[in-house]
Amino acid sequence: MIKRLFACLLLAGCTWPALAAFDVGQLMDDLARHKGGKARFVEKKYISLLDKPVVSTGEMTYAAPDRLEKRTLTPKPELLLLDKEMLSIERDKQKLTINLSSQPEALAFIDSIRGTLTGNRAALEKNYLLHLAGTADKWVLTLLPSDQKIAALVLRITIGGSRSQIRSIEYLQADGDRAVMSIEPIEVK
Amino acid sequence: MKHAAGRTFLLWLLAMLAGVAVVWHSHFSADMSFFLPGRPTAEQKVLVDQLKEGAVARLLMLAVEGGEAGQRAALSRELRQRLGSLPEFLSVQNGEAASLEADRNFLFAHRYLLSPAVSAERFSSEGLRAAIANSIDLLASPAGMMLKPLLPRDPTGELVELLSRLNAGTQPHSVGGVWASQDGERAMLLVQTSALGSDTDGQEAAIAQIRRQFAASAASTGFSDARLALSGPGLFAVKARATIKEEVSRLSLISTLAIVAVLFFVYRSLRLLSLGLLPVVSGALAGVVAVSLVHGTVFGITVGFGSALIGEAVDYSIYYFVQSGKIGLDQWRQRFWPTIRLGVLTSISGFAALLFSGFPGLAQLGLYSLAGILTAALVTRFVLPQLAGSQQRGRDLSGLGRRIASAIGHLQKLRWPVVLLAVLAAGQLFSQREHLWNPELAALSTVSAEDSKIDLALRRDLGAPDSRYMIVIQAADRESALQEAEQVGARLDRLREAGLIAGYDSPARFLPSLAMQAVRRASLPEAEQLRHNLQIAQADSPLAAGKLAGFIDDVAQARSGDAIDRASLNGTSLALAVDALLMPAGAGWSVLIPLHPPAAGDFAVAPVRQALAGGNALFIDMKAEFDQLYNDYLHEATWLSLAGLLAIVVLLAATLRSARRLAAVMLPLVLAVLIVIAGLNLLGERLHLLHLIGMLLIVAVGSNYALFFDRSSAEHRVDPETLASMGIANLTTAIGFGTLGLSQVPVLHAVGVTVGPGAVLALLLAAIFMPRETTS
Numbered sequence: 017m018i019k020r021l022f023a024c025l026l027l028a029g030c031t032w033p034a035l036a037a038f039d040v041g042q043l044m045d046d047l048a049r050h051k052g053g054k055a056r057f058v059e060k061k062y063i064s065l066l067d068k069p070v071v072s073t074g075e076m077t078y079a080a081p082d083r084l085e086k087r088t089l090t091p092k093p094e095l096l097l098l099d100k101e102m103l104s105i106e107r108d109k110q111k112l113t114i115n116l117s118s119q120p121e122a123l124a125f126i127d128s129i130r131g132t133l134t135g136n137r138a139a140l141e142k143n144y145l146l147h148l149a150g151t152a153d154k155w156v157l158t159l160l161p162s163d164q165k166i167a168a169l170v171l172r173i174t175i176g177g178s179r180s181q182i183r184s185i186e187y188l189q190a191d192g193d194r195a196v197m198s199i200e201p202i203e204v205k
Numbered sequence: 206m207k208h209a210a211g212r213t214f215l216l217w218l219l220a221m222l223a224g225v226a227v228v229w230h231s232h233f234s235a236d237m238s239f240f241l242p243g244r245p246t247a248e249q250k251v252l253v254d255q256l257k258e259g260a261v262a263r264l265l266m267l268a269v270e271g272g273e274a275g276q277r278a279a280l281s282r283e284l285r286q287r288l289g290s291l292p293e294f295l296s297v298q299n300g301e302a303a304s305l306e307a308d309r310n311f312l313f314a315h316r317y318l319l320s321p322a323v324s325a326e327r328f329s330s331e332g333l334r335a336a337i338a339n340s341i342d343l344l345a346s347p348a349g350m351m352l353k354p355l356l357p358r359d360p361t362g363e364l365v366e367l368l369s370r371l372n373a374g375t376q377p378h379s380v381g382g383v384w385a386s387q388d389g390e391r392a393m394l395l396v397q398t399s400a401l402g403s404d405t406d407g408q409e410a411a412i413a414q415i416r417r418q419f420a421a422s423a424a425s426t427g428f429s430d431a432r433l434a435l436s437g438p439g440l441f442a443v444k445a446r447a448t449i450k451e452e453v454s455r456l457s458l459i460s461t462l463a464i465v466a467v468l469f470f471v472y473r474s475l476r477l478l479s480l481g482l483l484p485v486v487s488g489a490l491a492g493v494v495a496v497s498l499v500h501g502t503v504f505g506i507t508v509g510f511g512s513a514l515i516g517e518a519v520d521y522s523i524y525y526f527v528q529s530g531k532i533g534l535d536q537w538r539q540r541f542w543p544t545i546r547l548g549v550l551t552s553i554s555g556f557a558a559l560l561f562s563g564f565p566g567l568a569q570l571g572l573y574s575l576a577g578i579l580t581a582a583l584v585t586r587f588v589l590p591q592l593a594g595s596q597q598r599g600r601d602l603s604g605l606g607r608r609i610a611s612a613i614g615h616l617q618k619l620r621w622p623v624v625l626l627a628v629l630a631a632g633q634l635f636s637q638r639e640h641l642w643n644p645e646l647a648a649l650s651t652v653s654a655e656d657s658k659i660d661l662a663l664r665r666d667l668g669a670p671d672s673r674y675m676i677v678i679q680a681a682d683r684e685s686a687l688q689e690a691e692q693v694g695a696r697l698d699r700l701r702e703a704g705l706i707a708g709y710d711s712p713a714r715f716l717p718s719l720a721m722q723a724v725r726r727a728s729l730p731e732a733e734q735l736r737h738n739l740q741i742a743q744a745d746s747p748l749a750a751g752k753l754a755g756f757i758d759d760v761a762q763a764r765s766g767d768a769i770d771r772a773s774l775n776g777t778s779l780a781l782a783v784d785a786l787l788m789p790a791g792a793g794w795s796v797l798i799p800l801h802p803p804a805a806g807d808f809a810v811a812p813v814r815q816a817l818a819g820g821n822a823l824f825i826d827m828k829a830e831f832d833q834l835y836n837d838y839l840h841e842a843t844w845l846s847l848a849g850l851l852a853i854v855v856l857l858a859a860t861l862r863s864a865r866r867l868a869a870v871m872l873p874l875v876l877a878v879l880i881v882i883a884g885l886n887l888l889g890e891r892l893h894l895l896h897l898i899g900m901l902l903i904v905a906v907g908s909n910y911a912l913f914f915d916r917s918s919a920e921h922r923v924d925p926e927t928l929a930s931m932g933i934a935n936l937t938t939a940i941g942f943g944t945l946g947l948s949q950v951p952v953l954h955a956v957g958v959t960v961g962p963g964a965v966l967a968l969l970l971a972a973i974f975m976p977r978e979t980t981s
Contacts, residue, residue, distance in 0.1 A: 061345060065356060068747035072345035091342045107346060193353075 038152045040137060047135030050180035052079040059197040081134050098126060124166045128159050128173050132182060153178055213591040224490040231497035235446035235505035236405050239566040240649060242834060247823060251677050252830050260785030261672045262402025265437035266663040269392040276428045277392035278381030283422040288396060293411045295397040296781045300377060300384035307777045316363040317729060317763035318722045325728040327361060330741035336361035337748060358755035360748065377667050386666035393667050397781065398439060405446050408439030436660040445651040449505040452948050457512035460944040464519055464937045471933055472526065480593055481522040488518040488581030495576035496569050507569045509953050514574055516941015517906055518581035520934035521545060525585050527602055527930035534590050542586065544916045547860055548909035549582040551853045555905025558849030564838045567898065606925025609932050613972045620973055627876045630883030643891035646835035649951050674808060676798040677823045679790065686787065686794040687718035693798060696816040705812050707801040712787035715779040722768050732761045842894050846901040853904060870911040873970030874904045881963045895952050899959025906938060906960065907967025914975045935968045
């Protein structure tokens with residue numbers, strides 16, 4: 017018991033200076049400076065019904081401030097494009113386009129990733145309670161939905177990263193299923 | 206004499222009373238059947254049926270404007286609730302989730318009989334492995350989120366299969382759970398009326414009901430500044446009827462008042478005035494009676510056209526009263542009547558050509574004019590003199606006649622300038638020959654630019670079908686109609702995969718033929734077999750076969766359950782979709798299959814026709830059919846006008862028996878047509894069908910003046926009374942036709958702006974080209 021308390025104190029002692037030096041505002045500033053780039057992703061969906069996670073891979077391209085492209089290559093090619101308020105999904109020669117401004121729940125969901133990419137603190141705080149841990153080199157930002165309607169879909173979003181680069185996103189859904197996406201930037205010459 | 210007069214009057218009165226009785230029982234109509242072909246082809250028949258009874262003709266689009274998004278959504282819900290419970294409306298959609306749930310439940314419950322993917326292969330272990338692996342892959346996508354809860358019961362993804370074929374068109378946007386415009390500033394609703402598109406009274410009542418319920422909804426939701434925008438074929442029909450009704454009474458009143466004023470100025474006698482109007486009233490009545498007896502229905506536009514004919518029919522009594530004043534009845538009959546008779550005959554020859562038109566509106570105008578003119582002339586000749594008595598003298602108008610004569614003297618110096626003007630007009634028309642005509646039926650439409658803008662905006666916001674391209678199938682009974690729809694659907698699927706069409710709607714999608722249902726049912730394995738196949742298929746899959754008990758139950762249920770019939774669809778919006786596309790027609794059934802053009806690029810007609818080759822399905826491009834219809838009308842009207850012109854020339858040649866006199870009569874008429882058409886072109890009017898008819902009328906009406914000048918030159922003198930009567934007759938004709946020029950109805954407007962100036966010009970030119978020695 018004492019040992020555990022000690023460990024906790026030690027941990028707190030270690031993180032304290034980092035926390036003092038690194039807060040949400042600073043992270044947002046760092047993120048806002050990031051003007052875009054290309055990354056590989058691997059997404060694993062853990063679904064209770066299935067014995068194994070569903071794995072998909074592909075590439076993501078982000079161009080600040082409002083264009084995000086997610087190109088899935090396996091298991092089935094799919095293109096997801098977010099351009100301002102328009103979200104479109106192309107799959108099997110079919111294209112579905114949604115105007116997010118008419119879908120507040122979907123918009124809140126999308127804003128979690130978009131707000132983080134652009135370092136838009138106001139957009140994030142509109143729907144989520146923010147909690148930051150770690151250092152500028154290795155940070156973890158946790159988003160907890162403040163709105164009941166969004167909480168009915170997703171319980172928690174955990175975003176990990178280094179400096180202005182996001183390295184992982186985890187969605188914990190309300191039904192207990194979760195999706196984990198790890199992101200590996202591709203250096204562009 | 207007195208006795209004879211009494212008898213004549215009595216006969217006339219009896220004829221009039223009989224006429225009134227016919228008119229009393231006549232059916233008047235102001236709908237679009239004025240424009241619809243009297244002898245339609247198979248394609249045109251589909252067009253006409255769609256316009257009169259089709260589902261699209263019964264759609265009204267509504268938009269709620271003003272206020273906040275929340276207020277608009279609340280009002281939309283309230284309005285849907287209210288309208289949905291009324292018998293005037295078949296369906297009211299506003300995008301509320303509850304209304305879509307019934308549809309989804311139906312599709313899910315019957316998915317194994319509905320899904321085109323169902324086959325024996327799909328339920329083999331191989332097929333199951335592929336289909337279930339595909340569903341699991343779909344879970345990786347955000348598109349698969351909806352699928353997840355259904356996966357244990359629908360692992361092969363039949364619902365996804367069904368839904369992916371459903372929304373070929375784009376769904377409207379949604380704000381606050383109800384449909385909204387693209388900019389989100391308006392809440393949108395789509396209403397289907399119980400009344401047919403051709404039932405203008407029913408449409409009018411439905412629209413009034415919508416406006417009432419909208420006001421009540423606005424009041425009950427406390428949304429006071431709510432505005433309603435509404436459009437659709439029904440509204441256009443109601444507005445067109447109102448416009449025609451309003452204009453017919455307004456224009457008739459204007460021209461009647463103006464002509465009465467002119468006549469009163471001329472006669473200065475109430476008795477003469479009323480006698481002078483006698484032939485007009487008789488003619489107008491006879492026109493309506495003739496049309497009613499021959500066509501059964503009298504179009505409002507025909508009656509409107511009658512107001513122009515008042516100005517023409519009144520001419521005969523003017524000639525009689527003014528010309529017979531000094532010389533007496535017998536002399537008049539001898540000297541003037543043959544000329545008037547020839548004038549009447551030329552007018553009738555012109556109008557008679559229209560009788561043969563396949564355009565019902567035109568045939569009616571021809572018959573109305575013919576009967577009206579003939580009656581007016583006969584009443585003038587045989588009834589009027591009896592009633593007027595021999596001592597009846599009009600005001601002495603020789604002073605006016607002499608002033609006209611001296612004016613003509615001056616005008617005749619303008620011969621060469623007029624010839625130059627005519628040459629310029631011909632040059633203008635020749636240089637513009639490619640752009641003279643408006644090639645679209647829309648040129649005749651009464652829909653205002655503002656209304657069609659509103660319609661376009663609503664249509665875009667709702668993604669409402671414009672149903673331009675469709676396929677029509679006729680079959681002996683419902684089952685074979687559905688089977689043929691399925692065969693056509695299979696061909697269309699290939700076009701869809703090739704990207705040539707975005708999709709299509711078919712009643713067989715929700716109500717497959719019994720044969721198709723039996724095939725699908727037969728391809729479903731027994732529970733034991735399915736369990737076995739699943740074990741093999743799912744051996745290495747992340748989705749264990751043991752979790753799919755619900756799937757096995759549902760397949761067993763589909764194997765033993767009832768077939769889908771029309772009643773299974775009750776309570777869903779799919780029922781309406783099926784009813785709109787599958788309907789009894791004559792002794793059999795007909796199926797409509799609207800095609801959705803690809804999102805990008807033009808619709809390629811040839812591959813569709815090719816895909817349908819060999820079957821009895823008919824492909825129809827509604828817009829092309831409309832334009833074809835109009836071009837047929839135009840083509841036909843050109844021939845009829847030429848035939849009318851030829852009839853006039855032959856009649857004149859046979860009567861005048863002199864090429865020189867014939868040329869003298871025709872020259873001013875031809876020049877008048879040239880100058881008027883060039884003038885209209887310069888003013889920016891694009892010519893359509895009715896301008897063409899107007900040209901024929903210039904010749905038919907203008908020939909009367911030319912013939913009087915011909916008679917005068919034959920007598921080598923022109924007396925002032927004749928000139929005065931022609932001047933006044935011309936004025937009344939110009940008033941009658943000119944008033945039509947004020948009309949908003951393109952059909953009436955075109956005739957007015959062509960014949961009004963044309964009649965005046967015909968008189969002036971006839972005077973200008975009259976041999977000089979006649980006036981001196």
